[in-house]
Amino acid sequence: MTAVREIRLKSRPSGLPTADNFELATVDLAAPGQGEVQVKNLWMTVDPYMRGRMNDAKSYVPPFQLGKALEGGAVGEVTASGDAGFRPGDLVQSNFGWREGFTAPAAQVQKLDTKGLPPQAFLGAAGMPGLTAYAGLLRVAALKDGDVVFVSGGAGAVGSMVVQIAKAKGHTVIASAGGAEKVAFLKSIGADHVIDYKAEKDLTAALMRAAPDGIDVYFDNVGGEHLEAALTAARPFGRFAMCGAISMYNATEPPPGPRNLFLVVGKQLKLEGFIVSTHWDMLADFHRDLAGWVKDGKVTWKETVFEGIEKAPDAFRGLFSGENLGKMLVKLG
C-alpha cells in the first residue's frame, strides 16, 4: 500500500472559490490488480473550465462530487502494473489529476510519447489548450488569408497559442491581457498589438485604435466587455470562436450580455461556441503542425508552476486573478 494525498471538493464555491472550498486528504492506494496500473503523478493541470464543474449544475461535463477528489488532466509515471501493455517507468496521461497518484484500469490511461517535448507540455501547448486554440481558429472561426485576429486572454494557455498559431499563418494579431509583464510576453511572442485591459478605460476604443479597419476573427476567452468590444470592431462576416468567458465564471448571478449583440444581424456575424473534445479528430494534424512550428521557432510557451499537491487550490484560484503567464501547472513529482 502506498499513501498519497489528494484534493477534494469540500463545499461548492459561491462566486470566487476560497481555500475553504477544498480539503487535502490522504488515501492508501491498493496495489494494481489484473488489468490495472498504479501511477505516480508528475504534473497536474488547473484550467478555468473546472470552475463550472464545481457548481451543482447540468453542463457538458457532470459536476464534481462533494467529498470526492477533483479530476483533471495529469501526466505521471507507471509505478506498478497488472496490465501487459504497461511497465513501470512508462509515461502516461490521464484525467486523474488533483492527486499524487492513483490505481486505475489501464484503459483509463494513455501512454505518452513526448516526441522530445517536456511531458507537461501535453497539459498545455501540446495538449488540450493547444488543440483548443488550433481547432477554434482553423475549424470554428475558419481562419482565412488576410483575416485580422483578436484574442482575449492572450497571455493564457489557450490565448498564447492562438496568438502564435495565427502569427505562424501570417495574420495580423491583436491580443489583450492584464498587466505589463503579460503585455511584454505577448509582444515577445509576436502579437502585433497588445491591449492592457487593466490600463484601458474604454476597451472598445482601445480595440478600434489597434484595429482601425476592424477585425475578422475574435477568439473569446473572456466574455463580458471584451465581447462587446469585438462586436463593435467586427467587420462584415466576422467569425467569433466562443471558447469561454472567464470574466463570468465566478458570477453569482449572470451579468447582462453584450448590449450590442444586435450587431450580429447587420454585420452578418457568426458566433459559434465549441468544446475541444468535439475536435479530437484534429489532434494528429495539430501535433504535426506544432512539431514544425516548434522546430522553426514559431511557437513557444510559458508555464506558471506551483509545487506540491497542497498548492493546487491556490494555483486554481490564481487563474481568476490572472496570476498565470501561459499554462498554470502544479508539479507533483
Next chain:
Amino acid sequence: MTAVREIRLKSRPSGLPTADNFELATVDLAAPGQGEVQVKNLWMTVDPYMRGRMNDAKSYVPPFQLGKALEGGAVGEVTASGDAGFRPGDLVQSNFGWREGFTAPAAQVQKLDTKGLPPQAFLGAAGMPGLTAYAGLLRVAALKDGDVVFVSGGAGAVGSMVVQIAKAKGHTVIASAGGAEKVAFLKSIGADHVIDYKAEKDLTAALMRAAPDGIDVYFDNVGGEHLEAALTAARPFGRFAMCGAISMYNATEPPPGPRNLFLVVGKQLKLEGFIVSTHWDMLADFHRDLAGWVKDGKVTWKETVFEGIEKAPDAFRGLFSGENLGKMLVKLG
C-alpha cells in the same frame, strides 16, 4: 406633369416613431425622358428594418435623409415610358415606395411576372420576407431532418413563412406571437405549439413546456427575452438564424444582451446574423419551391392593409405595436 403625394422623413425618431416624424408632401412628376419610365404605385411595403434607416447611424443600408421621401419596396404600373423595354400597363417592382408614383431610369425598376399570384405578394410571401424565411431556415440555420424549430414573431410577414416552410418540410414548429387572434392564425397555418408571449410571465418556462426536449433551430425576429429563452431551450449544436430584433429597434439606449449567452460555449451553439440581400442567389429556388407549396395548399398568407399614402406612417408604426397579422401593406392604387 402629374402630381403625386409622398411621405418624407421630417425628423429622426427617438424611440418609437410618432406621427410628427413624418410629413406628407405633393410633388409634380416630370414626364419620362429617354430611358426613363413613369410608374404609378399600386402597393408599398412597410418593414421593421426601415426603423434602423431612420437613425443617423452607419448600418448595412445608409440612413434616410431628412426632408426627402422615404424609400422601400413597391409594386406599380408603368403609365408612360421613354424606354423600349417597358410599355404602359407593365407591372414593375422598385424601391421607390412611400410615394404614389415616380419617374426614374428604367434600370431602377424590374418587370414583374406575377405567375398568377396577386402582385402585392411580391412584397411579402413571394418577396423579401419570404426569401428571408427561406434563406434563414435552409442556408443560415442549415435545417436538417428532425430539427425542432422555434420562431419568434411567428405571425409576422417573415415569421409566418418560417412556420409554413418548416412545416412543409416536416418539422415540429413552435411559434410565438402576441394575442389570441395571432395565436389562432398560427394554429391555422400548422404551428404545433403556439406561445402567446403577452399571456406568459415566464417565456423560458413556456418554451420548455412547448419543447420539453429542447429546440435545434431558432429563427429570431424579436431578440430580448425571446433570445434568452431560446438559448436556455437549445439542444447541443443548435443553430440560430438571427434575422432581427424588433423588441429593440426603438430602444433609445441599447438594452442588456441575454444573461445566458455563455450557454453558446457548453452547448456548442452557432448564432449567425444574416441579411436577405446576401442570399438573392436563392430566389429562383425559392420561387420554384413556393409555387409547389402554394399549389399543394401548404403555404398561404395574410395581409394587413392600410389604404392611402397618408396612412403609411400609421402602418409603419403599427409594426411595433404588433397591429399586423402577416404582411403589413399600404394600398396606393
